[in-house]
Amino acid sequence: MTDVWTRIEETIDELSHVTDIKSCAVVRRDGLVVTHTLPDGVDPKIVAAMTAAIVGTSEMATIQLAQGRFVRAIVESDHGKLLSLGAGEEALLVALVYDDANLGLVLMALERAAKQVERILQDAGNG
């Protein structure tokens, strides 16, 4: 059977081919990198830790403000957007997209990939 890491890497590879997505990564909720397509010059360890912090703090903010379930965090900047969302109980998915990206299409692809990662991890846990 193909191992968990290879299956997650395939998912990320597929996602990175979506138009408007510059690069993406799957990280653990404790801030460790699982796999990524980040460009040279970007430290994946720092991106993983920052993503975990952004999602953790955002989740806590939604709880404290009684806003229901956390869905995703979007960080907008001059040259692009950083989108982070949960991929099951153990992982997070993060993508860097162009500033003029079609967010609807990108979010659909991200949510599909997040569900796929969650399923892979569930299969591994049950296997």
Next chain:
Amino acid sequence: MPATEDGANRLLNFFLYGMIRASESLGNPALFMRSVIEAGLRRFLFTNLPGFAGAPEDPTKACEAFTKASDESGLIDGRDTVFRGDGESVSAEIGDHCPYRRMCTVRHDEGRPVFCVRASMLAEMLRVRLEADFDPKLNRFGRPCQITLTRSRWKGS
């Protein structure tokens, strides 16, 4: 310096308890504590543990060697810590002399999750020294505490 060993231990536990509570309020204690331990360990391994220069490849032996070196350097009393395991997992029992027991007892009595610094430290040590990815878990808080480090399923084979 605190005047007594007990004072130093209370100070340590005071800071740890505060750090864990603060990180919980910000939403990701696992990330925060792992980062604290990793940063500390990288500095600490290179400067304070000359006896641990060459870690054994076997994870159980590496945990034993790390605990022995920490004991010899006066950081912990490792005599009440027993390891067993194989290449895939390491189990340990940690007795009364753990320096973090006071903080864990407070967390336990408050009904909050107990965060085992020793288990996380061993997992980070394996990651730093052997580049091996192990997930730490506190199976039971008690006398002794029981922890397990299991090789992570995240890494490619």
